[in-house]
Amino acid sequence: MSSSRVLAVDSGAGHVACGVFASAKTGRLVLEQFALESFNPDAALEAQWSELVSQSLAPAAKRAGVSGPAILCVPGHLTLTKFIKTPAVDKTKREKVIQFEAQQNIPYPLGEVVWDDLVVSDDGLDLEVMLAAVKLDVMEDLCRSVRGAGIAAEAVSPSALALYRSFKYNYPEVTDGVLVVNIGARSTNLLFVNNNRFFVRTINLAGNSVTQAVADEIKQDFAHAESLKLQVLGGHSDLPEASPGRAAVLSASHSFAARLHLEITRSTVNYRRQSGAEQPVCVYVTGGGSLVPDLVPALAEKLKIAVERLDPLRNVDVGPSAQDARAYSAVLADLVGLAVPLSQEESAFTLLPPSITQSIAFRREQPFYIGAAALVALSLALPIWQLNQRAVVAAQQAQVVEAKLQPLRALKTADTANLEKIEAIKKEVTAIQSLVESKSNWINFFTDLQERLVKVEDVWLEKLQVLRPSSTDTASAAPAAGAFGGPAVAQTGAPVPILRLNVSGRLLDKNHPVSKVSEDSYNRVKSLLASFAGSQFISSVEKENFNPNQPGILGFDFILVVNPLKPL
Numbered sequence: 001m002s003s004s005r006v007l008a009v010d011s012g013a014g015h016v017a018c019g020v021f022a023s024a025k026t027g028r029l030v031l032e033q034f035a036l037e038s039f040n041p042d043a044a045l046e047a048q049w050s051e052l053v054s055q056s057l058a059p060a061a062k063r064a065g066v067s068g069p070a071i072l073c074v075p076g077h078l079t080l081t082k083f084i085k086t087p088a089v090d091k092t093k094r095e096k097v098i099q100f101e102a103q104q105n106i107p108y109p110l111g112e113v114v115w116d117d118l119v120v121s122d123d124g125l126d127l128e129v130m131l132a133a134v135k136l137d138v139m140e141d142l143c144r145s146v147r148g149a150g151i152a153a154e155a156v157s158p159s160a161l162a163l164y165r166s167f168k169y170n171y172p173e174v175t176d177g178v179l180v181v182n183i184g185a186r187s188t189n190l191l192f193v194n195n196n197r198f199f200v201r202t203i204n205l206a207g208n209s210v211t212q213a214v215a216d217e218i219k220q221d222f223a224h225a226e227s228l229k230l231q232v233l234g235g236h237s238d239l240p241e242a243s244p245g246r247a248a249v250l251s252a253s254h255s256f257a258a259r260l261h262l263e264i265t266r267s268t269v270n271y272r273r274q275s276g277a278e279q280p281v282c283v284y285v286t287g288g289g290s291l292v293p294d295l296v297p298a299l300a301e302k303l304k305i306a307v308e309r310l311d312p313l314r315n316v317d318v319g320p321s322a323q324d325a326r327a328y329s330a331v332l333a334d335l336v337g338l339a340v341p342l343s344q345e346e347s348a349f350t351l352l353p354p355s356i357t358q359s360i361a362f363r364r365e366q367p368f369y370i371g372a373a374a375l376v377a378l379s380l381a382l383p384i385w386q387l388n389q390r391a392v393v394a395a396q397q398a399q400v401v402e403a404k405l406q407p408l409r410a411l412k413t414a415d416t417a418n419l420e421k422i423e424a425i426k427k428e429v430t431a432i433q434s435l436v437e438s439k440s441n442w443i444n445f446f447t448d449l450q451e452r453l454v455k456v457e458d459v460w461l462e463k464l465q466v467l468r469p470s471s472t473d474t475a476s477a478a479p480a481a482g483a484f485g486g487p488a489v490a491q492t493g494a495p496v497p498i499l500r501l502n503v504s505g506r507l508l509d510k511n512h513p514v515s516k517v518s519e520d521s522y523n524r525v526k527s528l529l530a531s532f533a534g535s536q537f538i539s540s541v542e543k544e545n546f547n548p549n550q551p552g553i554l555g556f557d558f559i560l561v562v563n564p565l566k567p568l
Contacts, residue, residue, distance in 0.1 A: 014041025021339035054145035162337030183289030469497035504557035
C-alpha cells in the first residue's frame with residue numbers, strides 16, 4: 001500500500017467505520033472517503049461479532065467505494081494489553097527477554113494468541129515495553145470477515161495504540177501529563193500520556209453498562225434498551241419528562257458517570273504510584289459513550305481538573321465526499337490513529353495472524369519469483385529443445401532394444417516358474433525325510449517307558465490316552481514331523497501344536513497288602529514321575545494325581561507333555 005494513501009477500518013464492539021486518508025503537501029491528513037455502520041453491541045452476541053462486522057462493513061465499504069489492503073483496528077475488550085519494565089539490554093538480546101516476559105504475562109500459550117511488543121521508553125537503565133495480544137482464532141475470524149467485504153487486512157493495531165497515535169497527531173503541543181478516556185460499547189481505554197510515554201488500562205465499564213442497567217430497570221431486552229438509550233441521550237425521544245423509560249436512562253447515565261469517576265481516580269492513583277508521574281492536568285473524553293449528557297461537567301466537578309472532549313479531526317482535513325464524518329467525530333479517534341504516519345518501530349508492530357503475514361510476504365515477493373522463473377525458462381529453452389531431440393532418438397533406440405528383450409523376458413519367466421516348482425519339491429522331500437526319521441519315535445518311547453516301569457517294580461499302566469492339542473496350544477520346534485497321526489512340526493521353526501499323553505496306572509505295596517499304602521509307595525511313584533521328566537521324549541509332567549483308597553494299591557494318573565523336538 002502506498003504511504004500517501006491509507007485505507008483504515010475500525011471494527012468496534014458496536015460499529016464499523018472505514019475511511020481513506022491521504023497526505024496533503026502540507027503534511028496534514030485528508031479524509032477523502034468515509035462510511036460508518038452500527039450494529040447491536042450486546043455481549044450475548046460475542047460469538048457472532050466477526051459476522052456482524054462483515055455484514056456491516058460490506059455496505060459501508062460499498063457506500064464509500066473502498067476495497068483492497070487496509071489497516072485494521074481491534075477493540076479493547078478483545079485485546080490484552082500489558083506494560084512491563086525490564087533492565088535495558090543489548091538489542092540483540094532484547095527479543096529473548098521480551099519473549100520470556102510475554103510467556104509470564106500473557107495468560108495463554110503463546111501459540112494460541114497473536115501478540116507483539118512495542119518499546120515505550122528506553123533510558124539506558126530500564127526498558128518499558130507494551131505487550132498486546134489477541135486470541136488467534138478471534139483474529140483469524142476478523143480477518144476472514146473483512147476479506148468477505150472485499151478488504152484485506154495488511155496490518156492490525158490494538159485500539160489503545162491507535163488512540164495514542166490519534167492524540168499525539170491532533171495535540172502535538174501537549175507535553176504535560178494528560179488522560180485520554182475512550183468510552184466504547186464494551187470497554188473503555190484509559191490512556192495516560194506524558195510527553196512521549198504512555199500507559200493504557202482497559203476497563204469493562206462502557207456504554208453497554210448503561211444499556212444493561214436500563215434493560216434491568218424497564219424489564220426489556222437489550223436491543224430495546226439500547227434503542228431507548230440512544231433516543232433519550234441523543235434528544236430524539238418523544239417520551240414525557242416523567243416517563244419511567246426516560247427516568248431509567250437518566251438514572252443509569254448518572255450512575256455510569258459516578259462509576260467512571262471512581263475507575264479514573266483508582267487508575268490514576270495506581271499509575272502515579274507505579275510510574276512516579278504527576279497528576280494529569282487535563283482529561284480528554286471521546287468514544288460513543290462520551291455522548292452521555294453532562295458527562296464532561298460531571299467528571300470535571302468530581303476530578304477537580306479540566307475535562308474536555310477530544311477532537312480527532314482537529315488536524316485532519318475532511319474532503320467533500322466525507323463531510324458526514326464530522327457528525328461521528330466522537331467515534332473516529334481510533335480510525336484517525338490508524339492513518340497517522342508511523343515510525344519505523346511502530347510500523348513493525350502488528351497483530352496480524354502469522355498465516356496472513358506469510359501470505360502478504362509471498363505476494364510482495366511474487367513478482368520477483370515470476371521474473372526469476374521467466375529468466376530460468378528462457379535460459380533453459382535451448383537445452384530443453386536439444387534434450388527433446390535426444391529423447392526422440394533415445395526412444396527409437398529403446399524400441400529396437402525392447403524388441404530384442406521380449407524373447408529373453410519370456411525365458412526369464414519360465415525359469416522363475418521352474419525355480420518355484422523346484423523349491424516346492426524340496427519342501428516335500430524334506431517333509432518326507434523328517435517323517436521317515438521320526439517313525440521309530442513311538443517304539444523308542446514305549447521302550448523307554450517300559451525301562452522306567454521295570455526300575456520301579458510292581459507297577460503297571462492301565463491307560464495311555466493321546467490328548468489332541470488345541471489351536472492355541474503351540475510351541476516352537478526345530479524341523480521335524482509327527483508319526484502315527486501326530487501333529488506336523490513347522491519346517492521353519494514356527495509354533496507347532498503340543499501333544500500330551502494322559503497316563504494312569506497302579507503300584508502294588510507288597511509290604512502292606514491289606515492296609516493303606518505306605519509313604520514308601522508314594523516315593524516310588526514320585527520317583528517314576530521324576531524319571532519321566534528326564535526322558536528325551538517328554539518335556540514336562542503335569543497334573544499329578546494319587547488315589548490311595550484301595551488297600552495295598554496306590555492309583556495314579558498324570559499328563560506327559562511330549563517334547564516338540566521328539567514328536568510322536
